[in-house]
Amino acid sequence: MKKILVANRGEIALRIMKTVKKMGIKTVAIYSTADRESPHVTYADEAVCVGEPLSSESYLLGDNIIKIAKELHVDAIHPGYGFLSENAEFVEKVEANNIIFIGPTSDAIKTMGSKIAAKEAVKHYNIPMVPGTKDAITDVKEATLIAKKIGFPILIKASAGGGGKGMRIVKNEHEFESQMSRAISEATHAFGDGSVFIEKYIASPRHIEIQIMADSFGHTVHLFERECSIQRRHQKVIEEAPSSILTPALREKMGEAAIKVAKACKYVGAGTVEFLLDENNTFYFLEMNTRLQVEHPVTEYITGLDLVELQIKIARGESLNLIQGDLEIKGHAFELRVYAEDPLNNFFPSIGKLNVYKIPEGENIRVDNGVNEGADVSIYYDPLLAKLITYGPTREAAILTMVKAIDAYKVEGIFTTLRFGKFVFQNAAFREGNFDTNFVNIYYEPNILQKQAEKEARLAALIALKQYQIDLKQVRLPNS
Template identity: 75%
Template sequence: MRKILVANRGEIAVRVMKTAKKMGIKTVAIYSTADRMSPHVQMADEAVLIGEAPSNKSYLLGEKIIEVAKRLNVDAIHPGYGFLSENAEFGELTEKNGITFIGPKSKAIKIMGSKLAAKEAVKAYDILMVPGTDEAITDIEEAKKIAQDIGFPILIKASAGGGGKGMRIVEKESDFESQMNRAISEAKSAFGDGSVFIEKYVTSPRHIEIQVMADSHGNVVHLFERECSIQRRHQKVVEEAPSSVLTPELRAKMGEAAIKVAKSCDYLGAGTVEFLLDDQHNFYFLEMNTRLQVEHPVTEMITGMDLVELQIRVARGEKLPIDQDDLKINGHAMELRVYAEDPLNDFLPSVGTLDVYQLPIGDHIRVDNGFEEGMEVPIYYDPMLSKLITYGKTREEAIELMLKAIENYKIEGIQTTLPFGTFVFEHDAFRSGNFDTHFVKKYYSPESLKTDQDNEAKIAALIALKQYIEDQKIVRLPN
């Protein structure tokens, strides 16, 4: 494998290229008209304009990407995450054209791409699942009967969904019909498929996911868990590894379950098995993401493994260089997704120019970044600028370093989730480890963030005033 095309943009494209270069592999970038000046374009050995700014005219043009790959004699394509990373047809098309797809085979992508098919696949392995429907449903009256049997509150989820689209929590029966209609409509609009399934809504849930890696020689390992419970609009903002609530015994059980899920679909490469953990520490299979996750750096920090390198080695047909017994948790890592969003305005996207953009630096601080000072933040893509990751020997150490790193991350020209990050990492519930996926709903409001910022400003002003008075005393000292 001498040349890899990275079929993505931003920080993940840069991340993949760093490892490829370390392995002596040439890289090809593709870019849209909005991304001409992006770091991933400058970093690649070759770069090709793929189309206009909207992703359906650029990064989602599978056949055009294959044409570019063939023209430039590319050996493999790394899809990153998002865009075509979980598109089974694109994976098949890549392989048909004699190019290696750095990811699982299309069978696994198809099975795990449908939440219902995924549940069917893991049934034989005695893995607990949240009580609910076994098949997709669109009949509202039938769905209502099922919901009554399961008992409220219930969760309606789009079968083909993700990212919180087509998802509705229904607290009481009188709201069921309207919420069901909304979920079906949203699912049709987002995925072209209005089928949904219904499951029991787990109260006080924590979102725990297990990283797995599988080779083509029958070896599957897990690289422990990530806690992803701090979410807004069902999407993750803060992640950490390991979780503060898992015992070694529970960790081992969840790891074994994740390996079984991978085996159920003949998995290959890096994948993530997602679970819900209830307040009694029962865990339930949710779904499998058949790609590298946004939050993979925290796993890399605590295991010392380069997951992209392992992906490439597995795609080349190599055996995994590690056994389960070789893997150990060392220390603690935190990640904050730095989004161009305004936390004081319902996390709405904030577009504009990065007038100031300075990254924090220091030991055990890592920034997976896709932007530079002076760049425009485009409206066409996910608003994530970067991922800020810190590592410590303990959870407390990683949190304190994160707060320092946030303080030293200078961004002007747009609003970001950095202040929200400070709010989370300073909050007693987070620091104690006693939180769940309702953290934002329970504790966060724009007013609370504004109060925190005002208090910080007052403290800074008092410190400045005290320093000024001290300086004046020195100036006034007689000769």
Template identity: 75%
Template sequence: MQKILVANRGEIALRIMKTAKKMGIKTVAVFSEADRESPHVTYADEAVCIGESPSNQSYLLGDKIIKVAKNLKADAIHPGYGFLSENAEFAEQVKANQLIFIGPDAHAIKIMGNKLAAKEAVKFYNIPMVPGTEDPLDDIAEAKAIAEKIGFPILIKAAAGGGGKGMRIVKNIQEFEIQMERAKSEALSAFGDGSVFIEKYIASPRHIEIQILADSFGHTVHLFERECSIQRRHQKVIEEAPSTVLTPKLRDKMGDAAIHVAKACNYVGAGTVEFLLDDQNNFYFLEMNTRLQVEHPVTEIITGLDLVELQIKIANGEDIPFIQADLEISGHALELRVYAEDPLNNFLPSVGLLSTYKLPKGDYVRVDNGYTQGMTVPIYYDPMLAKLITYGATREEAILNMLNAINDYKIDGVETTLPFGEFVCNHHAFRTGNFDTNFVNMYYAPELIDKATEKEARIAALIALKQYLKDINQLKLPN
């Protein structure tokens, strides 16, 4: 493999290119008008503008991307994550044009891209699944009856999607009908498919995912777990590896289950199997992501592996150069997704000019970055600026290094999730490992933050008053 086109933007495009360069492979960047000055464009060996700023006029134009790859004599296309990374039709087109798709084949993408099809595929392996329906639901009366049988609260979910879209928690029968209509409408808008299904709602789960690798020779391994329970709007913000709650026995059990999920669709490449873990340590298969995950750096740090390098080698027909017994966890890693969002305004995007943008540095700090000072954060894409990753020999060290790195990260011009990261890392529930996916709702609602700020202000005022009275008292002349 001599040349790779990276069909993505921002930090992930740059991160892939750095590994390619390390491997002696040339890179091609594609970019939209909004990204003309982006770091991934200047870093690549060659770069081609493929369209206007909106992604449907640039990064989602599979035919145009393939044409660029062929014109520049690239051998392969790496899709990164998002955009076309889980588009089975694009994977097929890449292969049909005698190019290598650095990812699984279309068959695996199709199966795992539909949650119901994925559940059907893994049934043979007796992998635990949340009680729910096995087929899409259209009839409201039938759906109501099934929901009552499963027992409220239940979760209505889009069959074709993820990221919290087309998902509704239903607490009782009275609100079922309106929530189902909303879920179907949102699913149709987001994925072009309004199919939904029902699952029992697990009230306080942890979100645990297992990284897997599989080569074309039938060899599959897992690279341990990532804890992804700190989320907003069902989307991850902070991830860590390893999890604080998995015992070695449970880790092995979940790892074996993840390997079986991969085998169920003849998976080849890097992928992630996601599970829910309840408060009794029962785990349930959630879905499989057929691509590189945003949070892959924490796995790289605790294993010492380069997942992009392994992706490229597997796509190039090489086998995995180690077995499960060779792998071990070393230390602890945290990742904070640095979004241009306002955490105190429901994490809404905060776009604008990065008038100050200085990255933290240190021996135990890694920043997978996509921006430079003076750039404008565009409105057209996911607002993630970078990923801040820290390492420590222990979890406590990794948290301390994260707090120091957050303090050293300087950004002006937009609101970011850095203060949220600081809040989480200082919170008792997180420090003790006693948290789940409800962390934000329980501890970070704006009214809770305002209340805590008021309390801190009152305490500070009382301390100041006490000191003032003490000082006045000392100044009084003796009788």
């Protein structure tokens, strides 16, 4: 490979390009008119505008992206995550044009892209799954009968979905029909597919995912787990590796299960197998993400591996050269997703100009950043600005570094999740590892952050007043 086009934007595009350049390979960036001054554009060796700000008019135009790749004699395309990363049709077109797709095959994407098809594929491997429907369903009355048989509470989930869309928790039969209709409508609008499946709702689960890596020679390893239980609106905000709750035996069992899932669809490349872990430490297969994950940096910290580099090597036909028994966890890492959201207003997206934007630096601090000071944060894309990652020899050390890094992260002009992140990392239950996916509902209230902000403002005012008095004395001193 001599040239790779990164079919993405923001922090992930820049992060991928850094590894590509480290490997001595040329980079090509694509961008919309709204992103013409973004860091990933200026960092790349070449950059081409692909359209207007709307994703449907730029980053999702697969044919246009392939055309650009051919014109620039690109050898491979890395999709990052989101956009076209799990679009099987795009993968087929890339390969049909003799360009390497840095990711799994289109067949694997198709299989794991449907939650029901994924469960069908792995059912022969004795992997635990949450009780629920075997097939997709859209008939509300039929679904009602199934829900009664499973027993409430139940969870309705879009078959083709993700990110919390088309998902409803139903506590009793009375509200089932209305929630089912809403879930189907939302799934149809978001994914063009209204089919959903119904499963038993696990009330207090932990969200544990296993990173796998597989080459084209049939060799697959897992790179341990990530804990992703701190979520809002069913979407992750904070991740860590390893999990504070997994024993070595449970880790081995879940790792073996993840490898079986990968083999079930003849997986090649980097992928993530997600599980729910209940209060009895019983795990259930949830789904597989057929791409690089947002939270991959925490795995890189504890393994010392560059996952993007491994993806590229596998895509160009190299063997993995990793033996499961030789892999080990070293230290602990956290990631805080720095979203342009207002945690005081139900995490509502925050748009505006980044009047001040200073990222923290220092030992064991990594920032995968996608914006610059002075940039405009728009409504067109996911509100993720950057990822703040910290590392330490112990979990507590990594937490302490994270709190210091959050304090050093300066953003003015918009709201971000930094303040929420500090609340979580200072929370006693979180520090003790005593939490699940209900953490936000149980422990977080916006007025807590509001009071903390007012306290910090008063403290800052007192410090400023004290300094003013000292400066005043120094000015008067020569005349006394």
